[in-house]
Each structure stands twice: as structure tokens, then as C-alpha cells.
Amino acid sequence: MASTAAGEEVPNKRVVLKHYVTGFPSADAMEVLTGTASLAVPPGSSAMVVKNLYISCDPYMRDRMTKHERPSYVPEFVLGEDLITNLCYKSLWPPPFRWYKFICLQTLVNFGVCKVTASGHSDYKVGDLVWGVTGWEEYTLVTEPESFFKIHHPELPLSYYTGVLGMPGLTAWAGFFQVGKPKKGDYVFVSAASGAVGQLVGQLAKLTGCYVVGSAGSDEKVNLLKNKFGFDEAFNYKKEADLDATLRRYFPEGIDIYFESVGGPTLEAVLENMRPHGRIPAVGMISQYNLEEKHGVRNIFQVVAKRLRMEGLLVFDYYSDYYKFEEEMAGYLKEGKISYVEDIAEGLEEAPAALIGLFTGRNVGKQLVAVARV
Template sequence: MAEVINKQVLLRDYVSGSAKESDMIVTSSTTKLKLPEGSKGVLVKNLYLSCDPYMRGRMRKSNLSSYVDAFKPGSPITGYGVAKVLDSGDPNFKEGDLIWGITGWEEYSVINATRTHFKIHHTDVPLSYYTGILGMPGMTAYVGFYEICSPKKGEYVFISAAAGAVGQLVGQFAKLAGCYVVGSAGSKEKVDLLKNKFGFDEAFNYKEEPDLDAALKRYFPEGIDIYFENVGGKMLDAVIQNIRDHARIALCGMISQYNHEQTEGVHNLMTLVWKRARMEGFLVFEHYHLYPKFLEFLLPNIKEGKIVYVEDVAEGLENAPAALVGLFAGRNVGKQVVVVSHE
């Protein structure tokens, strides 16, 4: 059988300090478009790849900062993506199926399907949505807000990195729940997006605030009931000083810390005691059993225009390293997606 060229993005070596494009290599190998006899794998053509902040932790050798295994230098990077099945030795998937889940940063991958691979049944929305709003980030927003934060109408909600893949959805969920919502982001463009497109009540550019504590007091004179944490460091410190009694903080991520070898500390945890507040971390893949319920809730809201979603699209696998690195400088506006193929 003829072989085809398979463009790939490999990790050059383990990374310390800030991740750079040169830490990844774009190269090509060859592959057959048929599985070997007896294989239980699934051969896919990758269509869209997702750039997500947690991937930075997988570039470290001592992978204590991540909850998934480190990438292997010289091998393709892996992450969430949308793909089309070309050949399958797995009874759950057949040729022609569209799926989302973990795949390789390459044109063609052989994956071993797990409980984190889902068949796509709804194709009346953009397929790229399964890297974001209808995929892992959407589930993250849903679980973190509804399951961890248990919102009540009229509560005061703050979201950091609010224009990102997860934050833009949490804000819209909070508005649907009848809450007052403020988000922080890193540019005027993003702040405008939060207020004018996503319906946040207020938003501010954290880079223009020399005193985060003062900024939060300005937007939340009565304090914060729910904080959806995407940033960490100084932002978390400032939020804790401004929480109300029985506040809930969902620890989703801490992007400000991912490139640091020595992470910044938080200095006012005692506030959680006298405010009887709860701070809880969560991992989305422990909640994937809720995916059918999540789709039931979200699809009608998308179709009725009650929830909108913004993507930042990079065309071509060769632009994937720049897209991934750009996350940590806040270059993306909305969910960062890489298009491998428009098929």
C-alpha cells in the first residue's frame, strides 16, 4: 500500500523557563492509511487541534506541575483535537466517524480510544467547536461554574483570563444564572469583547491596574461571591482579600505561573477561614460522565444565540508552535484553534 507524507510537530527537548517556538520542530514522516492486521487502534485524519495552557506543564521533565504525563522529546506533541476516522480496529468507531479527544499534533494519527474520546453526533455547528465550547474547555466552564461554584441568582462573579476559551463561557453561564459578572483580560480589544459580545456587566484590563486590590474594590464594593480562577499569583491574592462570606473559588488553572520555575505564593489564606469560604481545584476529565447533560444544556443555547463563542484560528500545522506559545503572552483572542485540514 502507498504511503503518504505525515507532517508532524515534535517536542525538541524538555523546556525550562518560557516556552518558545524553537522548542518544537515541524517535520515530516510517512505513514500508511491502513491499520496493520489485528490492530485495536483507530487511524484518524486530524482536522482541528486545540492549544491549551495545561500543555505547557507537559513540556517539563519533572512533570510535578501537570496531572498528565510529560511529552516525549523527539515525539509528536499530543492534545485535544477533532478528527475523522479512516480505519478502525475499535468496535466503537467506524470509518467516516467524526470524533474529538486526545490526538497527535500531526496530519494522521493512530489513537487508542479511551473514555476521553467522543463521537460527534451534532454537525450543524462548526466542527472546530469540539476543540472549545463543545469540547474540553466547554466542559471545564460548565463543571467549574455549576458543579463547583453552585451559583445563586444575584451573586457577584469575577472571572480572570475572561476572554479565553473557558472564561468567555463562564461569564455567559453566570449571566444566564442571573449573576452580576466582571471579567479581567489583558487588552482593550478583549475588554470590549467581554462587555459588547459576551454580555459581561463590567470588564477591566489588569495590565492597566497598578493595584489589583483597589481595582476589585472598585468593581465589587460589596465583595465577590464566586471567583473562577484561571490566572493565579497576584490576582488570586487580590481576590482573596475581596471575598464575601461563604464565597466559592473554583481553581481551574493558573496561567501566570506556568512558565515560572518558582511559583508565586499566596499570602492571605487565613481570610478563607473567617469568611468560611471554599477554594476547590478540579480536573475536567473526572466529570466527563456529565457530557450528555452538558450537550443537552448547551446546544439549544448556541442555536438560539444565547451563548456565543469566539475562536482565534491559526491555519496550518506549521503555525501550531507559534499558536501554542502565544497563549502565554495573551496573543490569542478567544479559543486558540489550529486548522490541520478543512476536509
């Protein structure tokens, strides 16, 4: 940063959403523009400016690319002219998303790993490595630095803080342990099992002494599940004509915990195969995000018949556990107890395609974009 004194305007590449999307999105809905950013914090404010190093591509972002008829769990991305309309949604947003509306208009936002380059906040110093919700751009003015977590293990790859040590990691950990309430010997099924969350759920389940089967969308991914992540069994769901029968084969005793990221027909087949008192932590339903007509799940009655507990969770509710989680997971990584695979796209120009690739299953492992190296 020697050449960019505080207060200087620098070029700032950023990714914007050009228009809202229905159905399957295309990378063309986004555009990479170059504007400028000020590296100075407004006088007297407690904001900070961060340099974005790694940004995360996450399936839930699909919802933000659609114009909502009614408020959704996160607001849609703002195109600019829609600012006024969007104000009325404010109270429904979870905090980290609320703040960014005012500073990142027209720029996509999501979790990222950042370095502080200017700060008016006493807890955040220039040079600090942090992660939180930032812009899909090179530099971001953060008006609420408190929403960022400090990075305590920079000796591990920093990109891990978009995944195994970040939002997906905390999601897997909280969903599996707090909602799934596993016991040794439980039968666990994980869908989207090679993705950012799934690969961790499977390994946490193995560490807990469970029997774990994962599904994924290619033989390459199935191979990863069995040979890298230590799942007991794995299958390519695209090769299975009757998922109900497939699950019956892998789980003759039934499923105790289904970690749900997929929804639709997969959920339907799983419900037929759950055991009494089974648990379904649900963190996403990626199979449904691009459908204009959602799949109707016809056997929800199984929730009654088998006394199932299905519970949704969002990572925000577990933020208070983050540093505890970070220590535990960093320990597993250093001891080699958890393996982790990521799929890194290089440069903001690749970000739109990387995001869309999540929905075709192009990525192998956690998808992220390297914006800059530290």
C-alpha cells in the first residue's frame, strides 16, 4: 500500500448485477466495471476500508439475484434505481446484510477475506486480516467493522476463511452438532456432499463415529468423498434413476440425520428413508433455486409418522460461537483430521462464471474467487 496514501482515489474493479433474473441465471446478468474507490475513512467515522483478498461464491446468492415479491430472508441485490423500494425491507434483514445496502449500491456483496487498509475503529488496525460480508470489488468501505471477525490463524491458507474456517464451516458445524444432535453410530446422509458445507459435515460425522454416505453430481466428486474425505459410501445421484431405492440400499436401517442442502425430489426420497426421531438440519435447497415452478414435496406427512425434526438454520444465529468454532476447526486442520478442497477462480473477471458454476455443479469443492493476494 506504499503507493496509495490514505485519501487517494484508486481504480476499483467491481461486479454488478445488471438485471434481476428468473429461472436459470447466466453470467451475463452480471458485469465487471471499473470505477474508483477512496482509500480514506470519512473524517470522524468509525468505518474502515478493506482490500478484498478472497470472495466466496455461495448458493444462497441466487435468491438475491431475483426481485422478491415479498421480503425474503436476505434482500435482493440492489440495482441502484431500486433503492427506495428496498428500504422497506430493512427490518427483515439480518444485520450483516443491512449495512451494505448503503455503501455497495450496485455492487454484489458476500462473505470475503480482507485486509484492513484504513480504519477509524479502535478495534481494527491497518494490516489486520478479517472476514465478513464485503463487496465484490477490490476495495470496500465498511461502515460497521464490528460485523467482521478477526482471523486468528493466518498460518493456514487465508482463503480457508471463505470456507472451512468461515461461513460454510460454521454452518456445517452448527448444523451438524447443534441441530443434528448426532450420536455415535448414527446413520448420516449428506447431499451436495463435496461442496463447501457437505465435505465438512461428512468429516465431522466420521469424527463423531457415525456411518456417512454422501451424494454428489460427478464420479470425480464421488471419488473425493470416498478417498479424500473418508465417507463410508458415496454415489453419483445423476446415475441413480430411483433415489428412494438407492437410499434404501445404502441405508437398510434408515437415516438418523439428513443434512439438507438440496431439497426437491432428494428431500422426498430421504423422507421415505428416515428413521423414527430422525433430524434434518436444513441449510439450503440448491435444486430449487433456479426453478420457476418449485418441486412440491408430497410426503411431508413422514414428519408426523416418524416424529422427525426438520430445522432450518442460518449462520448468523451462531455467530457468538464463531471463535470457539475457529479454534476447534483450526486444530482439526493442523492435525490432519479434516481435509478440505477448494476451487479457486482467479480475478474478479472470473467471479460471475464462478458463481453461476455452482448451479451446474462445475466447481469441485468450495468455490471462491481470489481478488488479490495479501
